[in-house]
Amino acid sequence: MTTVTRTRGSYLDGLDAETFNLDRHLAKLDPRLLAEPEGRRTLTRLDPLLFAFLYLRHHLQDSEGRTTFSDAHLDWCRAARAWIRPVVSPGEQRDAYIAPRNTGKSTWWFLILPLWGAAHGHVRFAAAFAASASQAETHLGSLKREIDSNELLRSDFPDLCSPAKRPSGANVADTQSMFIARSGFVFAARGIDSSNLGMKVGQQRPDLILCDDIEPDESSYSADLARKRLTTLLDAILPLNVYARVVISGTVTMPGSVIHQLVKHGRGIETADWIREEGFRAHYSAPIAQRDDGTERSMWPAKWPLGYLKSIEHTRSYAKNMANDPMGADGDLWTPDDFRYPGEEGPDPVTHMMLSIDPAVTAKKGSDFTGLAVVSWSARHKRCTVHGAVALKIQPGPLLRDRVLAMLDEFPQIGLILIEINQGGDTWESILHHMPVKVKTVNQTENKFTRAEGVLNHYQRGRVIHARRLVEVEQQMCAFPKAPHDDLVDAVGSAVRRFIPAASKAVTKASTSSYL
Incomplete structure (x- = not known):
């Protein structure tokens, strides 16, 4: 996995799902700070994982009420901490994150981490793109539900959780496709093929561009459409702000697709010209990881025990949906x-x-x-x-x-x-x-x-x-x-x-x- 820039001193550095213990970390915190809004704001300003646990724990719990993490979740939290520092050069923070299906990519990259960044002022304008407008608007809908109903979030960050108002008292923007908070934070949602991809609020342009599953299922995709989707990304999305932090997340749907090219870059197999020219870093999370001694472990042992992963490792579903290997794709001849x-x-x-x-x-x-x-x-x-x-x-x-x-x-x-x-x-x-x-x-x-x-x-x-x-x-x-x-x-x-x-x-x- 490509190394990302990290803020010094993170307790997450060097930890993975096997070595990280949330209870041990919480035990080190002063309970008096956790009991007060100012204390919670102070503790979470540099800690997206703690923010997720305190304010959005219901998105992290399994059916038994357990909160567990995968290697990818810890990597994503480390990566998001780079948002604390301003971008000083064009294309400086452009990253792609590819992980097994059902790892929670959308929950983390389109809800938890943008909310953390917005709450603490690290992000001012997030623009979210998906394969369809309805999919993008679903992400905004999830964020707005938290803003409207999350009592602890509303108590600690009232300006984030209240819409901006015009002098007439009407909301500036609180629609299916855009929300503007009293704090000034903007979240806009678009389908990647929307006829109007331009985004600007006053003089403000997006400083965080999110692309989630921008490619459809293979049944409705083709090599020609993949080329058009890449052209849209390069010629319409990235120019929205060359200084924006850019995050692409997804799972492979077809050989040669945009995500497949990023997988090959992340695995060190091959780097497409556009990836090199646009300065993207790709971060690939394998479902089965290797320890330093060469033995294997699961990237998310609480959800996918190693024995389970090994039992399905030979299947096409594992190849395509877990390992992001389009060997799992359906061609007309070989299997x-x-x-x-x-x-x-x-x-x-x-x-x-x-x-x-x-x-x-x-x-x-x-x-x-x-x-x-x-x-x-x-x-x-x-x-x-x-x-x-x-x-x-x-x-x-x-x-x-x-x-x-x-x-x-x-x-x-x-x-x-x-x-x-x-x-x-x-x-x-x-x-x-x-x-x-x-x-x-x-x-x-x-x-x-x-x-x-x-x-x-x-x-x-x-x-x-x-x-x-x-x-x-x-x-x-x-x-x-x-x-x-x-x-x-x-x-x-x-x-x-x-x-x-x-x-x-x-x-x-x-x-x-x-x-x-």
């Missing part, structure tokens, strides 16, 4: 059960090995990736093994040539480079000239789906295994053809079809030629 790995006897002996390349003609932001896959054939077991697969957004030229040579060094058993040249054949001849192994080209004439169906047949008949879990290619396969990219599917498929040609002859007319 996670189609992937096999070497057994106790170890890896298959290699008879032949090739590097298969599915190239992109350019490396522009909107172009595909270049997929490279290392696949071998074992004559003894009569099956293929996929050893590795990587997708690169890299300009065709010397850098790609260097990467190919590096893969030949990493896998010295490679004896052939196979590259699809439906486009840019001359370009690839100029890049892959004088390779230390033979280079062959293939020109595909059948459509992608037909080719993929044939490759899936080999997987399901046990003719293809993976040397280990290959997350990127397996995600693409499970989401195919709905994923925004399928470069690795094509790269692996080309190699498998060449090694196992008999079953493929009826579905392909691929022509090959060689050059040096």
Whole structure:
């Protein structure tokens, strides 16, 4: 998880759900301060977790009345404490928080933490966006219910809990989409695709921008809509105030989605251009965490015991809803059960090995990736093994040539480079000239789906295994053809079809030629 800036001296520093004890912390506080409004305000000004417990405990309790926390909750409280200090440079505080479904992301980021910030003046104008206007307005409705009915909150923060008034006595703004408090705090709610995303109250612009589940379920989502949603975020939401603190929270709904890109950044797998350019930090909370000694524990042991998580770890629901791994997404062909790995006897002996390349003609932001896959054939077991697969957004030229040579060094058993040249054949001849192994080209004439169906047949008949879990290619396969990219599917498929040609002859007319 990316480290966030923290205010010095927090009692939460270094603690997780396993080591944090709320009762122990409360025991250190002077009960006389807790009994008085001024004391409670003083104690909670720098402590969002204590604020949550004192004023919003009913949102934290389970069905048995217990108040427990997960690793993510403690991380979020630590992160929110950065709101105490003003933002001094554009894009300084832009963060994304991805955690298992039902961790309470909306409760914390759209109710507890904004209320804490507003109560103590750390936040003056919160703008909340969701996939739909009704969803965003629900967040505002939850906040207003606390303001209207929470007696302790109303007693300690009366200006926050009373609407601003005009000279006529009417409320300045107390609607489904906006609330302005007597203290000056503003909370506005919008659907991310609203025709009017501009927000300004007098000279005041949002200093906290919240984006919660801005992507819909996969059934009503697509790669094209994901690109449009990202454009809205970058071109309409962030410019509301470049000095605003920005928080994106959510759960993956589709491979290649905005949240999925942030997950890959948070896990150190890949950083999309927009994430780097806009300065976002991504914080990924895994349902199963590792202790320093390598043993495992639950991120929220009171809610999800480790035994329970391990019992469902193999399911698609766990992958998608808990681990934020879109392997749980529903594609049209592969499922996670189609992937096999070497057994106790170890890896298959290699008879032949090739590097298969599915190239992109350019490396522009909107172009595909270049997929490279290392696949071998074992004559003894009569099956293929996929050893590795990587997708690169890299300009065709010397850098790609260097990467190919590096893969030949990493896998010295490679004896052939196979590259699809439906486009840019001359370009690839100029890049892959004088390779230390033979280079062959293939020109595909059948459509992608037909080719993929044939490759899936080999997987399901046990003719293809993976040397280990290959997350990127397996995600693409499970989401195919709905994923925004399928470069690795094509790269692996080309190699498998060449090694196992008999079953493929009826579905392909691929022509090959060689050059040096």
